[in-house]
Amino acid sequence: MYKDNKVALVEDDENLRFLVAHRLKSEGYTIVETGSGSEAVELILKEEPFVVLLDWMLPGMQGSEVCKELRAKGYEGLVIMMTAKAQDLDKIDAYNFGVSDYLTKPFNMDVLVAMLDNKKKFAANADKHEISKFGDMEHHPHTHSILKDNKKIELTILENRILLYFLKNVNQVISREDLMMEVWGYNSDVNTRTLDMHIVRLRKKIEENPDRPEFLQTIRGVGYKFNA
Structure with missing residues (x-):
C-alpha cells in the first residue's frame, strides 16, 4: 500500500524543488526528493509514495524513461509529469508510457x-x-483491471477512473466537461481530444465491437452514456 501523505519530487531545478517541497510540507505531505533521474527509480521503489512529481527534462535520464522503468518494475502509484511541453502530442505520448497526469x-x-x-x-x-x-465482465477497481472469461484485462489508472465513474452513473448522460473534472480532478488544460483518446482505448478493452459500442455510447454533442 502506497503511503498517501508521501510525495516523491524529482526535479533538477533546485530552486523549484525547494519551493514545491516547502509548500507541500506546509500542507502536511512528507517529501522525498532527488534531482537525478537515475537515482529516482530506486528512491521511489524504496519509499513507496502515493504520487511522483516528475520533471520531463532530467540529467542522465529523461522523465519518460524514469516513468517507463517505474512501471516496468511494478510501481502502480500516480506519476504526474511536470513539463513546459504543453502540446497535445506530447501529452498523448506521455500517457502511452505510463504517466497518470500532466502539470504544465x-x-x-x-x-x-x-x-x-x-x-x-x-x-x-x-x-x-x-x-x-x-455484461459478462467484472470491474476490479483495486487492481485496475477487468475480468472477462477468467482473463484479466489491465486498465491504466485513467481508464480505471473513467470506468469507475461510469459504473457509478449507469444509464446517465455524462457531459465531457463533468467527466474531465471528475477524472482529472481539477481545472486542467486537458481537452476533449485527450479524453476521447482514453474513451477509444477503454472501448477496445470492454466492447465486442468498439466501432459499435454496446456499453460506452457517445451522445453526440453532449458526452457519453454507459448502458449496463
Whole structure:
C-alpha cells in the first residue's frame, strides 16, 4: 500500500524543488526528493509514495524513461509529469508510457496542492469501491483491471477512473466537461481530444465491437452514456 501523505519530487531545478517541497510540507505531505533521474527509480521503489512529481527534462535520464522503468518494475502509484511541453502530442505520448497526469510549467502552487488533495481523496474513496459487474465482465477497481472469461484485462489508472465513474452513473448522460473534472480532478488544460483518446482505448478493452459500442455510447454533442 502506497503511503498517501508521501510525495516523491524529482526535479533538477533546485530552486523549484525547494519551493514545491516547502509548500507541500506546509500542507502536511512528507517529501522525498532527488534531482537525478537515475537515482529516482530506486528512491521511489524504496519509499513507496502515493504520487511522483516528475520533471520531463532530467540529467542522465529523461522523465519518460524514469516513468517507463517505474512501471516496468511494478510501481502502480500516480506519476504526474511536470513539463513546459504543453502540446497535445506530447501529452498523448506521455500517457502511452505510463504517466497518470500532466502539470504544465509554470504552474500555480495552489493548483498543485488542489490536485494532490483531490487525488488523495479519490484514492481513499476508491478503496471503498466494490467489484462491479456489467455484461459478462467484472470491474476490479483495486487492481485496475477487468475480468472477462477468467482473463484479466489491465486498465491504466485513467481508464480505471473513467470506468469507475461510469459504473457509478449507469444509464446517465455524462457531459465531457463533468467527466474531465471528475477524472482529472481539477481545472486542467486537458481537452476533449485527450479524453476521447482514453474513451477509444477503454472501448477496445470492454466492447465486442468498439466501432459499435454496446456499453460506452457517445451522445453526440453532449458526452457519453454507459448502458449496463
